[in-house]
Amino acid sequence: MTTTYEANRFRGPLNAVVFAVLDGFMDRLLRARKRRVYVDLPDEVVELGSGVGANLRYLRPGARLVAVEPNPAMHARLRARAERHGIELDLRGIVGERLDLADGTAGMVISSLVLCTVSEPEQVVAEVLRVLRPGGRYAFVEHVAAPDGTVLRRIQRILRRPWAWSFEGCSCERDLRSVIEKAGFADTEIESYRIRSPFVPFNSQIAGIATRAS
Template sequence: MSVTTGFEVHRARGPFNAAFFSVMGPVIELSLRRHKQRVFAGLPSTVVELGSGVGANLRYLRPGSTLIAIEPNSAMHGRLRAAAERRGVRLDLRDRVAERTGLPDADADAVISSLVLCTVKDPAAVLAEVRRVLRPGGTFRFVEHVAARNGTPTRALQRALRRPWAWTFEGCSCERDLAGLLRGAGFAAVDLEPYRIHGPFIPFNTQIAGVART
């Protein structure tokens, strides 16, 4: 376990997830592209990203931009660096967790995340950290998967697969009410859209995308 981050890279899961998202990223992106294009439109020249992974969101940054990437899974780092170089994005890679980014107060114009708040240990603490690092008028733009409605087959499947899903995907939970957490996190305004994708990973298909403003 890293003393700095408190995140331990599992010798099997860490490399597996790096390889999985490298291979499956384009497939996942097909389902999410329209929502990402909406919420990531007009990003500034410097962006903080929580859980940058292998660089799925680099395509939404202009060439010459700077990405401050908060990514504690070192197995992702090589692919992320290579992707940033291909996209012409300057990469400032921080081996830290989203709860403790180490960034200055009120210093960022925009923070982004996609498919990250499901995996963090304390999503409320992450949202408090986002508010701390954003300048007044800054934006947190997110695309995340969430719990399905109670009583639905999807929610039953999310519950049934809770443990193996979390073990495989670095603690990922399909049962978090992230919309409720975002609305209660103290942002000045939260605009989000719930939607459903129709992919093969059914527990992952209920999602939200939106923008929170400080």
């Protein structure tokens, strides 16, 4: 199992710039779903792969964010943005496959566009379940494989390698709905939908909330 992360010398910093530049545009694409699943976020949230802070706008000022972000090139922007939003940031340069949080201690975990990039999505979701306390929630907005036989699925396959090269190993061909549904949550509510964006392979998406048994 790969539980380490090494940012590429060029693409690591480049991805930080790309996500900072595209921040407003990406938020407009995903806002409707994020508002639905990041509803009533508590005062303490754990986030997987926070990047440059796309989801800070969904936290209340004064909230505490435990941000799991292994790419050091993201850190300065994330810190600056947390300060601007009045978020208390506890930044951890670790991977989601091995969270340094105790069992059953988190009330809320969130992620967006992260399970596509981690090395072991099943292990990351198992870690989420481990650290959530009884009744705790995992809210996510992720992009996934389009249904087999569709044109979009074919495009995802054709662009597999250049896409992964550009976005630090990102895959548009993961069935993340199954990964989450099989992880052992007591309840999972997942919506599958398609967005319209120029980043065609990422247009097939899921958003939802998975809840640990009380």
